[in-house]
Amino acid sequence: MNPEREGIDDAQGVLYRLVDKESGKVLIAAEDLLNYFMEEDREPPETVTFVRAHHVGRARRKTEEAELQVVDRQGRTIGAYYLGRVCAEFRHELVPSVEDRPDLDYSFLGYICEYPWAGEIWRRWAESRPVEHGEWARHPSDRHESWLHVVQTAWFDSGRNATRYETDGTAVVDSTGITTRAGFYCALGEAVNGPGGYFGSNRDAIIDCLRTMRRDGAAPFRLVWQNIAASREALGSDFTESVLALFERAGVKTELSPG
Numbered sequence: 001m002n003p004e005r006e007g008i009d010d011a012q013g014v015l016y017r018l019v020d021k022e023s024g025k026v027l028i029a030a031e032d033l034l035n036y037f038m039e040e041d042r043e044p045p046e047t048v049t050f051v052r053a054h055h056v057g058r059a060r061r062k063t064e065e066a067e068l069q070v071v072d073r074q075g076r077t078i079g080a081y082y083l084g085r086v087c088a089e090f091r092h093e094l095v096p097s098v099e100d101r102p103d104l105d106y107s108f109l110g111y112i113c114e115y116p117w118a119g120e121i122w123r124r125w126a127e128s129r130p131v132e133h134g135e136w137a138r139h140p141s142d143r144h145e146s147w148l149h150v151v152q153t154a155w156f157d158s159g160r161n162a163t164r165y166e167t168d169g170t171a172v173v174d175s176t177g178i179t180t181r182a183g184f185y186c187a188l189g190e191a192v193n194g195p196g197g198y199f200g201s202n203r204d205a206i207i208d209c210l211r212t213m214r215r216d217g218a219a220p221f222r223l224v225w226q227n228i229a230a231s232r233e234a235l236g237s238d239f240t241e242s243v244l245a246l247f248e249r250a251g252v253k254t255e256l257s258p259g
Contacts, residue, residue, distance in 0.1 A: 012073075013031045013052070014071060015030070015070065016029070016069065016070060016071070017029045017068075017069040017071055018050065018067075018068055018086065018106065019066070019068075019069055020065065020066060022063070022065050025057055025060075026057055027057045027060070027088075027106075028055065029053065029054045030051055030104075032050075032051035032052060033048060033049070033050060034048065034049040035047065036112055036119070037115060037116050037117070037119040038112050038114065038116055040114040044112050046107055047108070048106050049103055050104050050106065051103050053101060054101070058092045061087060063085070064084065064085045066086040066108070067081065067083065068080065068083050070122045071126065072126045072127075072128075073127060078122075078126065078154050079122060079150065079153045080157050081113060082111065083111055084108070084111060085109055086106045087107045087108075088105075088106055089105040115150075117146035118146045118149055118150055120143075120146075121139075121143070125150060129154075129195070129196045130190075132195055134174070134187075135195065136151075136187075136190075137176070137177030137187075141179045141180050141183065144179075144186060145180075147186055148186050149201075151198050152198055152201050155196075155197070155198035160198070161212055162199075163209055163216055164199065164213050166192060166194055166197075166221075168221070170221060170222045170224055171192045171222070171224070173188055173224070174227070175227035175228065175229075175230040175234075176226075178234055179234050180234075180235075181235055181239065184235055184243075185201050185202070206246050206247075207246060210252070213250075220252070222254070223252050223253070223254045225244070225256050226257040227257060228257060244256075
């Protein structure tokens with residue numbers, strides 16, 4: 001039996017698991033989470049609340065090596081966060097039956113996720129990975145950074161590397177919907193690696209992806225940047241030209257469409 005799932009008979013609706021990394025035991029599994037995905041400048045909370053618990057491990061109250069896992073509807077881990085030391089703020093013998101789906105608190109060291117909309121986006125990804133281009137662009141611009149964070153976390157937690165996996169010879173970046181730099185990286189990732197794909201979350205990360213491609217012998221591709229004028233206006237000419245220069249220095253042919 002997979003230790004991640006041990007003791008959890010009802011995974012339907014579970015979105016989060018708190019796991020002791022050393023033993024693999026699940027400390028709690030719940031449908032939602034409060035006080036973890038927060039604004040960067042907010043004071044870290046002392047507790048995180050697991051909402052509507054489906055499972056409460058009774059073997060231990062605390063661990064020094066806790067991991068918060070995000071799981072999909074099949075119970076598979078699609079993202080993870082290291083929390084470190086956590087401690088239950090309740091006595092297990094006083095917890096009502098999990099059939100009542102209680103809300104339960106854990107104290108922790110304060111390693112919050114500074115992407116406030118990530119929880120909502122993880123809920124969407126738990127249903128299924130994105131299959132359409134441009135889904136990120138249907139979210140308000142203040143959520144683009146959270147979408148990019150989920151993309152990056154899910155990408156690496158699935159065992160993928162910072163490289164190109166698609167075999168099509170052309171990657172098309174559509175400037176439609178790009179109003180933020182985070183949105184650009186979302187568009188670039190799906191242009192290179194398909195919907196939900198990753199190809200850097202900043203310029204240094206793009207360089208890492210291009211270097212990994214060259215090292216691993218990935219197939220070369222051509223970058224088509226549609227409506228480049230809109231990107232220059234939204235992102236700034238200096239930023240846009242600096243990104244183009246990264247690809248050109250790496251030997252990637254670029255084709256620019258002005259409108």
